[in-house]
Amino acid sequence: MRAALSVGVLAALVVMSLITGIIDLRGDDNALSLLMVSRIPRTAAALIAGAALAIAGAIMQMLVRNRFVEPMTAGTGQGAALGILGAILFFPGAPVQVQMGIAAATALVTSLGFLAMVQRLPTTQPLLVPLVGLIYGGLLAAVVTFVAYQADLLQFIDIWMNGEFSGVLQGRYELLWIAAAVAVAAYFIADQFAIVGMGRTISVNLGLKYRQVMALGLCAIAVISALTVVTVGAIPFVGLVVPNIVSRLYGDNLRQTLPLTALWGAGAVLLCDILGRVSRYPFEIPVGTVFGVIGTAVFLVLLYKRPAHERS
Amino acid sequence: MIKVEGVTYQIVRQEILSDVSVNIPKGGVTALIGPNGAGKSTLLSLIARLMPLQTGTIHVDGQAIGQTPSDTLARSLAILPQASDIAPRLTVAQLVRFGRYPHSKGRPTPACLEKVEEAMMRFDLGALQDRMIDTLSGGQRQRALIAMSYAQDTDYLLLDEPLNNLDIAAARHLMKLLQTMARAEGKTILIVLHDINYAGAYADRIVAMRKGRIMAEGPPQSVISTQALAEIFDTDAHVVLQDGRPLVMV
Incomplete structure (x- = not known):
């Protein structure tokens, strides 16, 4: 029921996204090519980025065992930006797939750094984890800015760190489909992520290869983050807000909840993109900014409202 | 049977377990007792492969811990996590x-x-x-x-101080359930207990530890005595026998 409703709302959003823009599709001879070249790629990019980021957030929250972290604010997204910056500086002629690989690898390293720090924090103070993440992400972002400033590449930083879809055209976003594939692959081991979320003792007790699942999860997060940063730019808070809403309403049995997390992530990002397109029409507000405003507001409400199962 | 042979475990050069060898027979409830820091939880964690073995070997039904794949062990051995x-x-x-x-x-x-x-x-x-x-x-x-x-x-179930935070009714209920599982279904239950009276009342066997060594093992009435408590716990609590079961006067 809720899945059907979600799919219905998402379909409506897709239609809205396809008909929103400067050119009116009615009576336009080039309507079909406009759709194929611009509107469909843009809509697809928003859907994939939203779904994949939401799933990456849900996985990271299980691996770190903390609800208040997500890749874009805890160093993974910044690591990806650092990687792509390095790739541009040191391998300027490399094909985009290689640069993407470097970005993903750097994102993986910075995520491992975050995990190593988190494991040394006292478990009695869960709020330290997101704080350390914010500082760590901020430090990495500062390094990225410094290097970019020295290399005269500052204009790129905005492109990577401020997610927006206005530049998405056919032929310029297709790498995002890899992120979609990674998110789908992650779903197949959703049970294992859920078990890791219960801690090491339960994981070992149930015969899970704990380190291997951790490694797989981190790789998935790094690849999704890197692909998003490079193709459309970082969209913060998606990975934080969406999994938390789903968890509050339906719990953490990822096999059941991940599809919903993906649907809602896709819908939320697409909705924010449409809002960004129409609110100052014909100009655009980047989706990252719109999501930042709406996402944080929703999240605050959520924090102060008790979860559904506590009301009775 | 759980067969522990020559297990020594050190944490930063401090010996937590010193050459521990003990057999836990199949079937029944075995209680592991001893003062804080005796190495009970460490022994339990090593049997449950939560920590890697340093020296010595542990076999559960002939399967060597550390060599048997973890997911195979998960079908014969379970450890109850802390709530x-x-x-x-x-x-x-x-x-x-x-x-x-x-x-x-x-x-x-x-x-x-x-x-x-x-x-x-x-x-x-x-x-x-x-x-x-x-x-x-x-x-x-x-x-x-x-x-x-x-x-x-699983045939084997390990529990590390499961009675913490339980009131007397819940604690007795749990111990009775474990006893039933052991008797009716032949499960082997190894349980770390702090309260010796629960161990005396519900366990079939008791293994007492102190400073990383096994001090005594056997049925409750033979292990729990006024003299044994003095040796193991450094306390002069008096033990009486009540319906064939030892009872510590606390």
Whole structure:
């Protein structure tokens, strides 16, 4: 029921996204090519980025065992930006797939750094984890800015760190489909992520290869983050807000909840993109900014409202 | 049988376990007692492969710990985690279903669902099955976790101080359930207990430890005595016999 409703709302959003823009599709001879070249790629990019980021957030929250972290604010997204910056500086002629690989690898390293720090924090103070993440992400972002400033590449930083879809055209976003594939692959081991979320003792007790699942999860997060940063730019808070809403309403049995997390992530990002397109029409507000405003507001409400199962 | 041979374990050059050798026979409840820092939890964690062995060997039904694949062991040995470990929001039914993971790898067969159903009934969780575990009381949560271990359906069950935070009714209820599992189904239960009276009342065998060594093992009435408590715990509590069971006057 809720899945059907979600799919219905998402379909409506897709239609809205396809008909929103400067050119009116009615009576336009080039309507079909406009759709194929611009509107469909843009809509697809928003859907994939939203779904994949939401799933990456849900996985990271299980691996770190903390609800208040997500890749874009805890160093993974910044690591990806650092990687792509390095790739541009040191391998300027490399094909985009290689640069993407470097970005993903750097994102993986910075995520491992975050995990190593988190494991040394006292478990009695869960709020330290997101704080350390914010500082760590901020430090990495500062390094990225410094290097970019020295290399005269500052204009790129905005492109990577401020997610927006206005530049998405056919032929310029297709790498995002890899992120979609990674998110789908992650779903197949959703049970294992859920078990890791219960801690090491339960994981070992149930015969899970704990380190291997951790490694797989981190790789998935790094690849999704890197692909998003490079193709459309970082969209913060998606990975934080969406999994938390789903968890509050339906719990953490990822096999059941991940599809919903993906649907809602896709819908939320697409909705924010449409809002960004129409609110100052014909100009655009980047989706990252719109999501930042709406996402944080929703999240605050959520924090102060008790979860559904506590009301009775 | 759990066969522990020559196990020594050090943490930063301090010996937690010194050349420990002990056999836990198959079937029945064995209680592990001893003062704080005696190495009881360490021994339990080593048997449950939560920590890597340094020296010595441990075999569970002939399967060597450290060499047998972890998911194979998960079908013959379960350890009950501390209740406070569980962070995710899961319902009681979902949690108990995860106990079947070693058998089903996430794709439960009808036999799995039957076992889950049985565990829910056995531990009286029917009314709680759709409740989130973070809304349960300490005793209810403990019951849900034990039901999960029960659903895992292993011959061996290890429990590390499961009576913490339980009131007397819940503690007695749990010990009786464990006793029934051992007697009616031939399970082997190894349990770390702080309260010697619970050990004396419900265990078939007692293993007493002190400073990383085994001090005594055997049936309760032979291990628990005024003199033994003085040696093991450095305390002069008096032990009386009540209906053939030792009782510590605290």
